[in-house]
Amino acid sequence: MKSMTPFLMFEGRAKEAMEYYMEIFEDAEIRYMREYDEDSPEMQDKVMQGVIRIHDQLIMVMDSEVPHEFSFTPSMSFFIECNSLPEIEHYYRKLKKKGAIHMPLDEYGFSNRFAWVQDQFGVTWQLNFTK
Template sequence: MSSKIESYLFFDGRAEEAAEFYKTALGAQVQGLMRFKDAPPGAGEGCTPAAQNGDKVMHMALKIGDTIVMASDGECKGQTDFKGFSLAYNAVDAAEVDRTMQALSQGGKVMMPADKTFFSERFGMVVDKFGITWMVLVYKA
C-alpha cells in the first residue's frame, strides 16, 4: 500500500447533517461512523466537549467517488471555520460540473460561476452551507 493524503474535516456538531448533504449533492457513501458513545469507557474523556454528547460523531469516513473524506463533530460549538483550503471535485464532463455546482450551492454561495477556462472545459467555485470552498472542474492531465 502506498502513502496518501486524505482530508479530515471538523463540522463542529454538524457532521451527520454534512453526511446527508454530501450523499445528495455528491453521491457520498458513509463507509464508517463511530459515535463518542461507541468508544471504550474513558477513551473520550478530556478529548473534546463532544465526548459529553455520546450521539455526536467521533469519526466517520465518506467515500466520494474514489476519494475518502474523513470527518468528525469536533468540539460541537456549531461554528464551522474552514479557511485556507479548498476541496477540488474533478467532474467527468461539463454537465456534471453544472449539476455539482448547483447541488453544492444549496444553502451556500456560488463564488465563481462555471465557465470555460484556459485550463478546463468547465470550472467554477462554490462555498457550501458548511463553509467549505469547492473548486468544481473537468480536469484533463
C-alpha cells in the same frame, strides 16, 4: 507513509454534511461513523469519528467537542474534474445551495467550465470540466 487522508472538523454538523454529500455524489458511501457516547450529553448524536468515501477519495470527519475560533477556509478546497457539462452543472447547483459562490460557473481561459463554491457547511469545492 501508510496513508494521507483529508480530515474535516465540523462544529456539530458532521453527520448532516455526510448525509448531504451522499445525496450529491451518487457514488458516495459512509464507510464508518462512531458517535459520542452518553458520557457527553451535549455531544449526543454528534460524530466522534467518521469516514465517507466520495468517488475514490476517503475523507475523515468529526464534530469538535471543544469550541474554537476557526472554521473552514477557501484556501483549502476539494478539486473535482468532471466528466461532462451535466455533471458539473449538477454539482454546482447542489453545492452552492445555501452556500456561497466564489467564482460562478463559466468559461475561463484555463477551463471550458469552472466554478468555485462554498457549501452550506463552509467546505469549498472547485469544479472543473475541460473538453
